[in-house]
Amino acid sequence: MAEKSFKYVIVGGGVAAGYAAREFAKQGVKPGELAIISKEAVAPYERPALSKAYLFPEGISLILSTEIVKADLASKTVISAAGETFKYQILIIATGSTVIRLSDFGVQGADAKNIFYLREIDEADELVKAIKAKKNGKAVIVGGGYIGLELSAALRINNFDVSMVFPEPWCTANMYVFIVPRLFTAGIAAFYEGYYANKGIKIIKGTVAVGFGTEMGKDGTVLEADIVVVGVGGKPLTTLFKDRLTRKRVGLRQMVITKPAYTKKSPNRFDAFFKTSVPDVYAVGDVATFPMKLYGETRRVEHVDHARKSAEQAVKAIFASEQGKSISEYDYLPYFYSRSFDLSWQFYGDNVGESVLFGDSRPESPTHKFGSYWIKDGKVVGAFLESGTPEENKAIAKVARVQPPVSSLDQLAAEGLTFASKI
Numbered sequence: 001m002a003e004k005s006f007k008y009v010i011v012g013g014g015v016a017a018g019y020a021a022r023e024f025a026k027q028g029v030k031p032g033e034l035a036i037i038s039k040e041a042v043a044p045y046e047r048p049a050l051s052k053a054y055l056f057p058e059g060i061s062l063i064l065s066t067e068i069v070k071a072d073l074a075s076k077t078v079i080s081a082a083g084e085t086f087k088y089q090i091l092i093i094a095t096g097s098t099v100i101r102l103s104d105f106g107v108q109g110a111d112a113k114n115i116f117y118l119r120e121i122d123e124a125d126e127l128v129k130a131i132k133a134k135k136n137g138k139a140v141i142v143g144g145g146y147i148g149l150e151l152s153a154a155l156r157i158n159n160f161d162v163s164m165v166f167p168e169p170w171c172t173a174n175m176y177v178f179i180v181p182r183l184f185t186a187g188i189a190a191f192y193e194g195y196y197a198n199k200g201i202k203i204i205k206g207t208v209a210v211g212f213g214t215e216m217g218k219d220g221t222v223l224e225a226d227i228v229v230v231g232v233g234g235k236p237l238t239t240l241f242k243d244r245l246t247r248k249r250v251g252l253r254q255m256v257i258t259k260p261a262y263t264k265k266s267p268n269r270f271d272a273f274f275k276t277s278v279p280d281v282y283a284v285g286d287v288a289t290f291p292m293k294l295y296g297e298t299r300r301v302e303h304v305d306h307a308r309k310s311a312e313q314a315v316k317a318i319f320a321s322e323q324g325k326s327i328s329e330y331d332y333l334p335y336f337y338s339r340s341f342d343l344s345w346q347f348y349g350d351n352v353g354e355s356v357l358f359g360d361s362r363p364e365s366p367t368h369k370f371g372s373y374w375i376k377d378g379k380v381v382g383a384f385l386e387s388g389t390p391e392e393n394k395a396i397a398k399v400a401r402v403q404p405p406v407s408s409l410d411q412l413a414a415e416g417l418t419f420a421s422k423i
């Protein structure tokens with residue numbers, strides 16, 4: 001098999017790869033210097049919308065339907081399933097996440113027909129086809145994370161009889177269904193559950209799917225379904241690189257593939273530029289563990305805003321180092337969002353410590369404008385807002401960044417958005 005050689009190679013063709021490509025183009029990458037190798041058959045696209053808004057500039061080699069199955073970082077080569085060899089000078093790992101399947105938990109019949117997951121565009125197309133074919137049918141959504149919430153709404157809008165099933169005591173809006181802390185507090189979740197119930201969605205909590213075809217639900221509940229959509233989280237695709245990148249100092253702790261943990265005492269400069277512990281190898285997006293400067297600790301974030309920004313940061317860092325320049329460190333403020341029905345929320349910061357709810361969080365509220373603050377060590381560290389205006393969302397982002405002190409939680413709850421607008 002022929003060997004191809006590029007100055008820069010990105011393995012992965014998702015959001016981070018798309019934004020990296022755009023930044024490469026901005027920085028003036030020359031034709032033929034950059035290749036993106038993706039196992040998907042289409043150019044990088046905006047995954048949350050799963051739309052066909054491709055993110056791809058011209059002049060870049062796009063090598064599609066090509067899965068990298070081996071990486072030899074010592075000889076700077078990656079090899080595809082078909083045996084093609086790609087040589088690079090600089091590698092960017094942007095392999096993202098894969099969905100967790102119910103068969104991973106040993107759920108019986110989990111491979112049955114009409115059980116859908118949603119990660120790639122093909123899966124979205126399949127689901128749309130099934131929705132058309134099973135018009136006005138019954139749908140069961142497994143998982144109370146944000147994908148479960150968004151898909152329940154989408155199916156209900158398509159006139160499906162929808163039931164949501166999840167193991168927690170309330171819906172969480174997490175990416176991972178089984179992790180704590182949950183993004184939604186009980187107070188926030190009560191609004192969405194009530195709102196969804198008013199839209200005719202049945203919510204079955206505190207139970208897990210144990211089988212398909214015969215029974216469903218640990219408590220013996222059987223639900224009929226024409227379509228089952230599963231959204232129980234993702235896991236980062238790091239196995240290709242894990243051994244090589246984690247052996248040194250980092251260990252196998254939580255699939256860390258960037259440089260060793262960041263501490264306030266010894267911040268590692270290169271961490272903030274998405275360089276891994278292997279020279280000339282960068283990792284961005286869902287797979288990257290990086291120093292969250294604001295909290296003085298190392299984290300991994302599976303959200304699109306970080307996928308975009310980390311990719312841009314890494315490419316800027318690559319060009320800056322080639323020109324002997326430096327750029328500022330990555331200083332990320334966590335930002336998540338979701339939309340369903342006529343609802344739309346944003347969250348900034350950290351959901352730790354105590355929380356207070358403010359605004360009108362009754363499910364039947366005409367404005368459904370409400371929110372929550374998280375308070376740790378006397379400071380507001382996180383803020384959530386449903387149905388905020390752009391200015392209000394900006395204000396809560398500022399709160400999460402500035403972390404203003406608060407003396408009374410009751411007063412904070414009473415002030416609500418006014419508190420944010422003063423910061």
Ligand SMILES: Cc1cc2nc3c(=O)[nH]c(=O)nc-3n(C[C@H](O)[C@H](O)[C@H](O)COP(=O)(O)OP(=O)(O)OC[C@H]3O[C@@H](n4cnc5c(N)ncnc54)[C@H](O)[C@@H]3O)c2cc1C
Binds near residue numbers: 037069094119286
């Ligand atoms: C349905 C859905 C809705 C979402 N909604 C939101 C939202 O509302 N808000 C939000 O903040 N986040 C959302 N996310 C999460 C967000 O999309 C991800 O955090 C983001 O896509 C991560 O970007 P990435 O480039 O790291 O990974 P991905 O976008 O997953 O891209 C990884 C790419 O690598 C390719 N790949 C993997 N392994 C190989 C290999 N060995 N060889 C070649 N190619 C490989 C994959 O095929 C894929 O093209 C959503 C995700 C999904 C699936």
